[in-house]
Amino acid sequence: MRVLDAEFIKGFIRLATDGFNQGWHERNGGNLTYRIKTEEVNSVKENFNTNNPWMPIGTTVKGLALEYFLVTGSGKFFRNVELDPEVNIAIIEIDELGEHYRILWGLCEGGRPTSELPSHLMNHEVKKQQTNGLHRVIYHCHTTNVIALTFVLPLTDEVFTRELWEMATECPVVFPDGVGVVSWMVPGGRDIAIATSELMKKYDVAIWAHHGIFCSGMDFDLTFGLAHTVEKSAEILVKVLSIRPDKLQTITTKNFRDLAHDFKVTLPEQFLYEK
Ligand code: 13P
Ligand code: ZN
Numbered sequence: 001m002r003v004l005d006a007e008f009i010k011g012f013i014r015l016a017t018d019g020f021n022q023g024w025h026e027r028n029g030g031n032l033t034y035r036i037k038t039e040e041v042n043s044v045k046e047n048f049n050t051n052n053p054w055m056p057i058g059t060t061v062k063g064l065a066l067e068y069f070l071v072t073g074s075g076k077f078f079r080n081v082e083l084d085p086e087v088n089i090a091i092i093e094i095d096e097l098g099e100h101y102r103i104l105w106g107l108c109e110g111g112r113p114t115s116e117l118p119s120h121l122m123n124h125e126v127k128k129q130q131t132n133g134l135h136r137v138i139y140h141c142h143t144t145n146v147i148a149l150t151f152v153l154p155l156t157d158e159v160f161t162r163e164l165w166e167m168a169t170e171c172p173v174v175f176p177d178g179v180g181v182v183s184w185m186v187p188g189g190r191d192i193a194i195a196t197s198e199l200m201k202k203y204d205v206a207i208w209a210h211h212g213i214f215c216s217g218m219d220f221d222l223t224f225g226l227a228h229t230v231e232k233s234a235e236i237l238v239k240v241l242s243i244r245p246d247k248l249q250t251i252t253t254k255n256f257r258d259l260a261h262d263f264k265v266t267l268p269e270q271f272l273y274e275k
Contacts, residue, residue, distance in 0.1 A: 001043050003086075003105055006040060008036060008037070013082050014220065015137075016032060019078055019224065020078040022141075024143050025141060029212070030078055031071070031072045032071070032138075032139050032140070033071045033121075034069060034136055035124055035136040036068040036136075049104060049105065050104065054101070055101055056099065057099060057100060057101055058117065058118045058189070058190055060099050066096055067124075068092070069092050069094070071089065071091075071092055071113040072113075073090060073113060073114065074114050074115045087108055088107075089106050090113060091105040092113055094121075101113065118193035119192060122197035126197045130201065134218050135217060135218055137216065137218070137219060137223040140212060140214050142212040145234035146212070147211065147212060150181075155209050157179065157199075158273070160207060162275075163237055164230060164234060167233040169251065172265065174226065174229045175229070175230065177202060178203055179207055180200075180202060180203040182196055182206060182209060187208070205230055253274055
C-alpha cells in the first residue's frame with residue numbers, strides 16, 4: 001500500500017490540520033508522534049528506505065526498542081502537513097537499545113524529527129508501559145489560553161487541575177486524573193523530557209509553563225479531544241478572570257464528589273480540597 005493511503009497517516013494529517021485551524025500551531029509550533037501498530041507497519045513497509053543513518057535520540061527509551069513511529073519534522077509547519085506530507089512528516093524506527101532512530105520514509109527534502117523527540121519518546125515509553133500498550137499518540141501544542149494562565153496562576157498541579165475542572169462540568173470526566181505542570185524549562189532536551197514523563201506517570205496532560213501542553217491518548221480523536229477540552233476550559237477561565245477577579249459561584253467540592261459518584265469516575269483527593 002502507498003504510505004499516504006494508510007488510515008493512520010490520514011488520521012495523523014487530520015489532527016495536524018485540526019490543530020492548525022484551532023490556532024495552536026503558529027509557524028513550526030507543536031509536534032505530533034504516533035506509535036504505529038505492527039499490522040500498520042507491515043501494510044506500508046514496502047516503501048521503507050533502510051539506507052538512512054542511525055541517529056542518537058538524545059535519551060534512552062529501552063521500552064520502545066524496535067518500535068516504529070510516525071512523527072512531525074523539526075521546523076516543519078503544521079499548516080503544511082496536509083499540503084505536502086512526505087516533506088513534513090516521517091516514519092522512524094527505534095534501534096534495539098532504544099538509543100538511536102533512523103528515518104524510513106518521509107522528510108524527503110531532508111530534515112530530522114521534531115526537536116521534542118526525547119519528550120515524545122519518554123512519554124510514549126511511560127504510557128506504553130502504564131496502559132498496556134493502549135496509548136499510542138503524544139501531542140504537543142501551543143494552546144493560547146493554557147499558556148496565558150501559566151502567567152497568572154500558581155504553577156501547581158492542584159491549582160491548575162481544580163481551576164480547569166471548575167470551568168466545565170465535563171472536565172473531571174474527560175481528565176479525571178487531573179493535569180500536571182512543569183515550571184519553565186529549556187525545551188528540546190532530556191531534562192524537560194524527564195520532568196514531563198514523570199508527570200505522565202500520573203496524568204494524561206502535562207502543561208509546560210509559558211509554552212504549551214503535552215497530551216497522551218489511545219488514538220488521534222481522543223488525544224485531540226483531550227487537548228481541545230483542556231484549552232476550552234482554559235479559555236473560559238481567561239474570560240471569567242477578565243470579567244472579574246473572583247467567581248460569584250462555581251462547581252463546589254461537594255458537586256465534584258456527586259459528579260464522580262454518578263459518572264463512576266475516581267477523582268483524586270489531592271484535588272478535592274475545600275476552598
Ligand atoms: P519542532 O519544530 O522541532 O517540532 O519544535 C516546535 C516546538 O513546539 C518546540 O517545542
Ligand atoms: Zn513547543
